[in-house]
Amino acid sequence: MNRRLTSAALDFPETEEPLQRVVGCLRGADPGPTLICIGGLHGNEPAGVQALRRVFQTLSRDPSLLICGEFVGLIGNLAALSEGRRFLAKDLNRQWRVEVVRRKEGSCGSIDEAAEDRERRELLAELDRVFGRARDETFALDLHTTSGESVPFVAMGDTLRNRRFALRFPLPMILGLEEHLDGTISEFLTLSGHTTITVETGQHASPAAVSNAEAAIWLALGEAGLLEASETARVRSARQRLGRAAQGVPRFLELRYRHPIFPGDGFRMEPGFTNFDPVAPDQLLGVNNRGEIRSRWRGRVLMPLYQELGEDGFFIVREFRRLWLSISALLRRLRIDAVVHWLPGITRHRSRPGTLVVDRKILRWYSMEALHLLGFRRQRALGDLLLVSRRQHAADRGKKANSRSERRAASR
Numbered sequence: 001m002n003r004r005l006t007s008a009a010l011d012f013p014e015t016e017e018p019l020q021r022v023v024g025c026l027r028g029a030d031p032g033p034t035l036i037c038i039g040g041l042h043g044n045e046p047a048g049v050q051a052l053r054r055v056f057q058t059l060s061r062d063p064s065l066l067i068c069g070e071f072v073g074l075i076g077n078l079a080a081l082s083e084g085r086r087f088l089a090k091d092l093n094r095q096w097r098v099e100v101v102r103r104k105e106g107s108c109g110s111i112d113e114a115a116e117d118r119e120r121r122e123l124l125a126e127l128d129r130v131f132g133r134a135r136d137e138t139f140a141l142d143l144h145t146t147s148g149e150s151v152p153f154v155a156m157g158d159t160l161r162n163r164r165f166a167l168r169f170p171l172p173m174i175l176g177l178e179e180h181l182d183g184t185i186s187e188f189l190t191l192s193g194h195t196t197i198t199v200e201t202g203q204h205a206s207p208a209a210v211s212n213a214e215a216a217i218w219l220a221l222g223e224a225g226l227l228e229a230s231e232t233a234r235v236r237s238a239r240q241r242l243g244r245a246a247q248g249v250p251r252f253l254e255l256r257y258r259h260p261i262f263p264g265d266g267f268r269m270e271p272g273f274t275n276f277d278p279v280a281p282d283q284l285l286g287v288n289n290r291g292e293i294r295s296r297w298r299g300r301v302l303m304p305l306y307q308e309l310g311e312d313g314f315f316i317v318r319e320f321r322r323l324w325l326s327i328s329a330l331l332r333r334l335r336i337d338a339v340v341h342w343l344p345g346i347t348r349h350r351s352r353p354g355t356l357v358v359d360r361k362i363l364r365w366y367s368m369e370a371l372h373l374l375g376f377r378r379q380r381a382l383g384d385l386l387l388v389s390r391r392q393h394a395a396d397r398g399k400k401a402n403s404r405s406e407r408r409a410a411s412r
């Protein structure tokens, strides 16, 4: 099908090119790590796709820049992107729960298949194809934009290897976001063993979002170890661009609250918020059919919703100190999580390995933050009981990069 990128807001000359799932695919002369970048998983977010096109244009003019491994750029939601809509039937970034994905794997698709089921099937086939032939470390970068104005930021499932990669980006790092979002592609790829981060690069229609996404891609290529050593300057300038764009926002933040939107809710965000604006207790954040929504926290607002489609009204994040990342890494390496069920009020789930049942009546001092440090994530609450599960790969540090990419990374 001949689809075209239709974004009135992003008027780039390259918008006349037909849309295809694979934006580009390049292999270096030597074996090495694999990096897949995904843009347009939400169809109203063309910035990542535009950025991928720019990077592949540069690389195609001088293929010798990429010296090892494989770099692939993919479009997430082709059909929705061609219509400039977030999605057609359902949010493609909520369709990646591992058991659902693998159950539907191999199905050929039916006539009444929902648009996003088809998108997921096709995208999964590409991901499997590319990662399936990888012989070294595998990386994924998922590029998004926000409806409100924003400085760029990075989010990821909180495993040590995702952290290690995310820390190379001089951007605010949000922990815990994916715990509140079910079935994201980033969670799926993390669980599949790939080092995965999501970078939000700015407002949907802002040209700066495209430039930030381009910088994120160059930085990912450099840090994953795919680029020629002489490209240090390009990688450094990408890092500087992101650092400048994120100035004034704390580096480490943890998600404290998600405001869900239900059908017929009538949610409207109070106008004027941009990402990371400070909020005080009792501050008016929005309204719905039941009345005003006021903040119960001191923190910062994240991703205030100023578009029609979406299930999240806003998030509240709070700053934490970097020291906690080191403490958490140490606790995970010591495998403290293996004995945490010795505490009163915590038992191991009878049938689910890696899952704990926390009785909040007994464990009154219980704190989810403490369990986060150990690599657990909240699963669901059943009255006073809370199910938490240990993240797969929580303490993996990832394969060591091969000596060539390690040397190159070290030289920067």
Ligand SMILES: [Zn+2]
Binding pocket: 041, 042, 045, 144, 145
């Ligand atoms: Zn998005």
